[in-house]
Amino acid sequence: MNTLTKITITETKLALRSPGFVISGLVLPTAITAVLGVIPGIRAESETTTGMRFLDAWVPSMIVLTIAMMGLQSIPGIIASYREQGILRRFATTPVHPAQLLVAQLIINVAVTIGGVGILLVAAGVVFDVPSPRDPLGFLLAFVLGTAAIFGLGLIAASVAKTSRAAGGIAMIAYFPIMFLGGVWLPRPLLPEVIQNIGAYIPPGVKALEDAWTGTGAQPLQLAVLAVFAVGSCAVAAKLFRWE
Numbered sequence: 001m002n003t004l005t006k007i008t009i010t011e012t013k014l015a016l017r018s019p020g021f022v023i024s025g026l027v028l029p030t031a032i033t034a035v036l037g038v039i040p041g042i043r044a045e046s047e048t049t050t051g052m053r054f055l056d057a058w059v060p061s062m063i064v065l066t067i068a069m070m071g072l073q074s075i076p077g078i079i080a081s082y083r084e085q086g087i088l089r090r091f092a093t094t095p096v097h098p099a100q101l102l103v104a105q106l107i108i109n110v111a112v113t114i115g116g117v118g119i120l121l122v123a124a125g126v127v128f129d130v131p132s133p134r135d136p137l138g139f140l141l142a143f144v145l146g147t148a149a150i151f152g153l154g155l156i157a158a159s160v161a162k163t164s165r166a167a168g169g170i171a172m173i174a175y176f177p178i179m180f181l182g183g184v185w186l187p188r189p190l191l192p193e194v195i196q197n198i199g200a201y202i203p204p205g206v207k208a209l210e211d212a213w214t215g216t217g218a219q220p221l222q223l224a225v226l227a228v229f230a231v232g233s234c235a236v237a238a239k240l241f242r243w244e
Contacts, residue, residue: 008104021074025112029062030120037128060209064182066116067204070109071150072171079158080167088243134215145226146204152233159240182206201225
């Protein structure tokens with residue numbers, strides 16, 4: 001068993017001792033969808049969601065919620081708290097590079113994100129007959145790029161914050177607009193058209209997820225913008241990051 005595997009197992013055990021974000025990432029989006037799904041009007045087709053039920057159009061926004069919670073709330077707070085407590089500095093004095101601790105945290109939080117989205121898709125399909133994405137490869141590409149972009153933004157917050165509280169506050173600068181533009185607080189079909197168009201190019205790419213879902217296919221420009229956000233945010237985070 002290599003060092004990274006051991007650290008990942010240890011960090012997983014620590015995460016399970018305070019499982020707030022783990023439970024939220026795995027359960028909350030599905031729970032919200034289940035609550036909405038019992039409302040008859042939500043399960044009916046709507047003029048604002050042509051060819052789809054309102055509930056079907058809501059699921060991509062719940063994916064946005066999952067990614068944003070883990071990338072902009074969990075990761076920044078954890079990494080900043082490790083710096084605040086001097087854990088990263090102490091790791092730097094050992095043969096184990098502190099980057100391995102960061103990679104372990106990324107593995108855990110990305111795994112929770114994937115698990116939360118998987119539970120959401122299965123539950124929505126089985127319980128409410130929400131169809132699977134008609135363009136699975138496009139959906140997977142949009143999901144990977146969107147997740148990378150959001151986690152990159154979270155790492156930027158973790159890079160410049162000296163405390164976990166400060167990291168959470170900085171991450172909220174991105175969290176609130178992303179939740180709004182992603183249709184989490186107000187369904188996208190009900191947003192003004194100009195807001196919908198802006199949201200189409202903002203990570204984690206809810207419009208690209210929607211287009212892959214309906215089979216129309218994510219637009220190349222949307223995916224290109226997500227890729228730029230992903231590469232750019234991760235590069236900035238790497239440039240700004242300090243162990244102390």
